[in-house]
Amino acid sequence: MALHALTIHELQEMLAxxxxxxxEVTRDVLGRIEKVEDKVKAYITxxxxxxxxxxxxxxxxxxxGTGGPLCGIPVSIKDVLCxxxxxxxxxxxxxxxFVPPYDATSILKLKQADAVLVGKxxxxxxxxxxxxxxxxxxxxxxxxxxxYICGGSSGGSAASVAADECIASLGTDTGGSxxxxxxxxxxxxxxPTYGRVSRYGLVAFASSLDQIGPLTKDVTDCAVMxxxxxxxxxxxxxxxxxxxxxxxxxxxxxxxxxxxGIPREYFLEGLDPEVEKNVQKGIELLREAGAETxxxxxPHTEYCVAVYYLIAPAExxxxxxxxxxxxxxxxxxxxxxxxxxxxxxxxxGFGDEVKRRIIIxxxxxxxxxxxxxxxxxxxxxxxxxxxxxxxxxxxDVLVSPVTPTPAWKLAEKIDDPLSVxxxxxxxxxxxxxxxxxxxxxxxxxGEGLPIGLQIQGAxxxxxxxxxxxxxxxxxxxxxxxxxxxx
Amino acid sequence: xxxTPEEVSxxxxxxxxxxxxxxxxxxxxxxxxxxTYVAKLNELDTRGITPTTHAISIVNAFxxxxxxxxxxxxxxxxxxxxxxxxxxxxxxxx
Numbered sequence: 001m002a003l004h005a006l007t008i009h010e011l012q013e014m015l016a017x018x019x020x021x022x023x024e025v026t027r028d029v030l031g032r033i034e035k036v037e038d039k040v041k042a043y044i045t046x047x048x049x050x051x052x053x054x055x056x057x058x059x060x061x062x063x064x065g066t067g068g069p070l071c072g073i074p075v076s077i078k079d080v081l082c083x084x085x086x087x088x089x090x091x092x093x094x095x096x097x098f099v100p101p102y103d104a105t106s107i108l109k110l111k112q113a114d115a116v117l118v119g120k121x122x123x124x125x126x127x128x129x130x131x132x133x134x135x136x137x138x139x140x141x142x143x144x145x146x147x148y149i150c151g152g153s154s155g156g157s158a159a160s161v162a163a164d165e166c167i168a169s170l171g172t173d174t175g176g177s178x179x180x181x182x183x184x185x186x187x188x189x190x191x192p193t194y195g196r197v198s199r200y201g202l203v204a205f206a207s208s209l210d211q212i213g214p215l216t217k218d219v220t221d222c223a224v225m226x227x228x229x230x231x232x233x234x235x236x237x238x239x240x241x242x243x244x245x246x247x248x249x250x251x252x253x254x255x256x257x258x259x260x261g262i263p264r265e266y267f268l269e270g271l272d273p274e275v276e277k278n279v280q281k282g283i284e285l286l287r288e289a290g291a292e293t294x295x296x297x298x299p300h301t302e303y304c305v306a307v308y309y310l311i312a313p314a315e316x317x318x319x320x321x322x323x324x325x326x327x328x329x330x331x332x333x334x335x336x337x338x339x340x341x342x343x344x345x346x347x348x349g350f351g352d353e354v355k356r357r358i359i360i361x362x363x364x365x366x367x368x369x370x371x372x373x374x375x376x377x378x379x380x381x382x383x384x385x386x387x388x389x390x391x392x393x394x395x396d397v398l399v400s401p402v403t404p405t406p407a408w409k410l411a412e413k414i415d416d417p418l419s420v421x422x423x424x425x426x427x428x429x430x431x432x433x434x435x436x437x438x439x440x441x442x443x444x445x446g447e448g449l450p451i452g453l454q455i456q457g458a459x460x461x462x463x464x465x466x467x468x469x470x471x472x473x474x475x476x477x478x479x480x481x482x483x484x485x486x
Numbered sequence: 487x488x489x490t491p492e493e494v495s496x497x498x499x500x501x502x503x504x505x506x507x508x509x510x511x512x513x514x515x516x517x518x519x520x521x522t523y524v525a526k527l528n529e530l531d532t533r534g535i536t537p538t539t540h541a542i543s544i545v546n547a548f549x550x551x552x553x554x555x556x557x558x559x560x561x562x563x564x565x566x567x568x569x570x571x572x573x574x575x576x577x578x579x580x
Contacts, residue, residue, distance in 0.1 A: 097565075098565055099564070099565060101557050101561040101562060101564070101565070102557065193542070194540075194541045194542050195542045195544070208539060208540050208541065209541075234549060237544070237547035238540065238542070238544060238547070240542060240544065300530075302526075303526065303527060303530065305523075306523060306524040306526050306527050307527070309520060309523075309524060310524055317501060321501075321502075324502075325567060326566070326567075326574050326576055327565065327566055327574055328565035328566065328567075329565070329567070330567070331567035331568065333567070333568075335577060336577055337577055337578075338576055338577050338578075338579050339502075340577075341576070341577050342502040343502050343503065343504040344504060346501075346502055346503055346504075347503050347504040347505070350503070355503055355505070355509075355513075356513065356516060356517075358501045358503065359494065359497050359498060359501060359503070359513060359517065360517060360520060362497050362500050362501040363493075363497045363517065363521075366497065366500060373524070375537055376527050376528075376532060377524075377527060378537030378538055378539060379532035379535040379536070379537045379538075380527055380530055380532060380535075381537070381538040382535050382536055382537060382538045383530070383532070383535065385538055385541065417516055417520070418516070418519050418520055418523060421520075431541075432538075432541065433541055434540075434541020434542050435541075459542065
């Protein structure tokens with residue numbers, strides 16, 4: 001098997017034994033990018049020279065025996081995480097030339113683990129979207145079928161992993177933006193508990209919902225990445241001081257004693273029959289692994305989209321006020337007055353979806369509407385959180401589909417934002433409640449598009465999620481499958 | 487509730503966005519659809535329910551007020567669309 005097709009844990013072993021060098025691995029991944037990137041369009045910014053420099057440094061450390069846990073592993077980074085000296089666009093014209101003067105904490109941790117940063121990958125502008133089509137430099141394509149969306153907003157992350165254009169990737173998830181593209185591209189994607197991973201240096205979309213997490217080729221790799229990026233950070237006042245376990249120890253042979261809740265509201269009317277069939281098959285395998293399953297109810301699920309599309313835009317309208325053309329980002333140079341400069345810079349720099357969300361958010365927060373919209377949504381958010389608290393008194397994790405349908409065709413829903421918003425119905429609640437959720441591949445549609453299975457757990461129960469995902473992966477044995485038409 | 491193009495223009499102005507008349511029309515319709523959808527929250531009685539602003543409650547993330555190094559000026563100014571080596575330059579304000 002080619003080096004680029006291997007996992008982190010496979011390469012770790014080969015690198016440690018000296019069977020291969022970090023430079024060879026990186027060259028192989030760069031070669032793969034050269035071959036398929038024209039078709040996939042996962043990357044916004046690539047720096048092969050810098051990648052090779054990092055690989056050379058990694059080889060030195062491997063020789064000394066001082067290499068970190070990701071020594072010599074090529075990773076891609078969603079272009080929403082600040083990278084010192086490397087352009088960070090957020091998929092937006094307004095940040096087209098923005099070069100951050102510092103690293104996000106998660107990037108610093110990757111560097112301290114001696115990972116090789118290959119480049120920055122495509123995303124919906126400011127992480128607003130579910131298709132990656134709202135990318136000013138895209139869109140990336142689904143490697144399994146390039147007429148289809150790869151999902152979003154971490155679409156470039158999912159596509160680059162699925163197409164073997166990196167070994168693993170970092171994405172972010174505000175309403176499903178790691179889990180949904182992971183599901184559509186047939187890779188593993190974990191949104192950790194809010195506060196588990198520092199958000200310092202993550203360009204903010206909706207601060208109470210955003211969370212950084214890994215997209216990987218298998219569950220073991222996901223655990224390896226979580227070991228590296230998790231932990232308290234004094235630079236993020238919302239990160240939680242809590243010990244980080246070795247997530248690899250969570251992966252067990254079976255699921256004896258595990259109680260799995262099946263939330264009835266997640267098997268909604270309109271759920272694609274192929275999605276339902278594959279998820280049910282996955283649940284059956286989890287039972288065979290020793291888990292007990294029980295039907296549960298999360299009665300406020302149907303309100304989560306409405307809550308999210310008020311709270312997230314409200315927070316975004318405030319966060320994105322910083323793009324004023326003064327300290328960084330695009331400025332319209334023709335404006336004579338400050339007010340005109342603000343208006344012109346923002347109107348030319350932002351894309352349609354971002355403008356739409358700023359306007360929804362500004363409306364929901366504006367005088368006279370605050371109670372009816374923002375406050376009401378925040379109260380229903382409490383009800384959604386309470387639903388989870390109650391079910392996690394009786395079961396360890398929840399298993400469901402990730403998305404109501406497999407990926408749809410590019411441009412199919414581009415003029416109908418509400419229908420795209422509604423597709424997030426199965427992933428949004430986890431962000432509202434701050435709980436962790438993972439998407440793990442569970443099969444394919446008749447057209448050969450991947451389908452994921454979602455596992456959610458209570459706050460800081462990532463270990464249970466990983467164990468259940470691992471057991472499914474072992475019994476399905478499909479994690480080695482790759483798109484064969486690239 | 488019907489959202490008028492005038493309301494969209496008003497909100498766009500609050501958000502410091504300039505929209506063309508065509509954009510205002512499209513936005514008014516889309517905003518109307520979205521607000522009609524979110525009105526579904528009114529089915530729920532939320533009297534007395536405490537709003538959630540953060541999913542994980544952390545109280546007072548205090549730290550000592552210590553002097554630490556900050557970004558150097560040159561690096562900080564480097565992204566400024568217009569700067570003079572000391573300050574960011576903006577159109578005349580007064």
